[in-house]
Amino acid sequence: MKIAATIAEARTLIAALREERRGSEQGNAVGFVPTMGYLHEGHASLLRRSRAESGISVLSIFVNPIQFGPGEDLDRYPRSEKADLELAEREGVDVVFLPSVDEMYPQERKTTVTVTGVTERLCGASRPGHFDGVATVVSKLFHIVKPDKAFFGAKDAQQVAVLQKMVIDLNMDVEIVPCPIIREEDGLALSSRNVYLSSEQRREALVLSRSLREAAERIQSGESVSPRRIVEDVTRAIQASPLAVIDYVEMLAFPDLVPLDEEHGLSDLRDSGGSLILAVAVKFGTTRLIDNVIMKLKEAALHV
Structure with a gap:
């Protein structure tokens, strides 16, 4: 080398x-x-x-x-x-x-x-x-x-x-x-900034991958739910952590990163074989973590 x-x-x-x-x-x-x-x-x-x-x-x-x-x-x-x-x-x-x-x-x-x-x-x-x-x-x-x-x-x-x-x-x-994202066994996405987390913050940060995974499973199951409802549910799950301060929770078409239409966004993406991203950025103390799931709906495949 x-x-x-x-x-x-x-x-x-x-x-x-x-x-x-x-x-x-x-x-x-x-x-x-x-x-x-x-x-x-x-x-x-x-x-x-x-x-x-x-x-x-x-x-x-x-x-x-x-x-x-x-x-x-x-x-x-x-x-x-x-x-x-x-x-x-x-x-x-x-x-x-x-x-x-x-x-x-x-x-x-x-x-x-x-x-x-x-x-x-x-x-x-x-x-x-x-x-x-x-x-x-x-x-x-x-x-x-x-x-x-x-x-x-x-x-x-x-x-x-x-x-x-x-x-x-x-x-x-x-x-x-x-x-693909590489994760710890408990689901936390690997990041150079993870070293800043206290042991308590590290435990609380698992809410990110957990809430994203649960939302992705609902979407892939074909449940009739709007992007707004998914974002609200993920936001509520993260807010349940007393140490979490949310920067954003967003669901967008990927890779264009444009908002999804409330009425037809998910169904249109599924029909066209398009992809979406559900992304979060959250601070634990002074440490800002990001995570996401990207889904190609027509294939019902989850990419993390």
């Missing part, structure tokens, strides 16, 4: 691997997993998917300052470089791109990538400017790494939708590959 601290080093290493593996059995396609580090089993699952589908596997670790808003947890965002590199080595990563802030933003930034439409709701509404920061840094990383496929976890489903839209609109030659 090679480690690149600069853009020039990353480009050189990846280009050399592409040439070396040209015509080899595993091929020279590049799979890419962009992260902010503090890696866990969710990230490891992305790296395994990248290794399975690509001849060259690249990981980036960069805590991107421009996607954090005022008062957010940039300074206290968990970091674990040694453990991250050990995990990357175990998962067969070929190149780790580990740049500094100065390397990624060496001068005053005059360019921002903004994706509209899919950024106005969910986390985009409560974290203004967040997805500008995400789209800008991922665009930069794509230009540096030049991957054939990039792998992202579905826990950040809005991020997936934003990046898919960016890639289509800007004709980027990369496939965005969404990967």
Whole structure:
């Protein structure tokens, strides 16, 4: 495994691997997993998917300052470089791109990538400017790494939708590959921020996956229920936790992230084979957690 601290080093290493593996059995396609580090089993699952589908596997670790808003947890965002590199080595990563802030933003930034439409709701509404920061840094990383496929976890489903839209609109030659949410045995979605939770908050946070699962089972059973009623029931279940402070509970069409019509939304989606997302963001103390379920109704399949 090679480690690149600069853009020039990353480009050189990846280009050399592409040439070396040209015509080899595993091929020279590049799979890419962009992260902010503090890696866990969710990230490891992305790296395994990248290794399975690509001849060259690249990981980036960069805590991107421009996607954090005022008062957010940039300074206290968990970091674990040694453990991250050990995990990357175990998962067969070929190149780790580990740049500094100065390397990624060496001068005053005059360019921002903004994706509209899919950024106005969910986390985009409560974290203004967040997805500008995400789209800008991922665009930069794509230009540096030049991957054939990039792998992202579905826990950040809005991020997936934003990046898919960016890639289509800007004709980027990369496939965005969404990967399933990885959960603890008790259902809590893995997140680098889980480390902030007290033991009591950790127990209370299980209400997120539990309420989402129960709502999804009702929808998939064909029960005649409106999106508004589902949102109200999930909200009520989460509010029963004394430690939970809700940012949002929303049900939207996916990946366009538009509200569902109260009269015909679910039936229309089921008839057309469309997908919906039921997504939540909730604070426990100072720790903000997100979770979701994505359902393709015609197939009656639940994706979490």
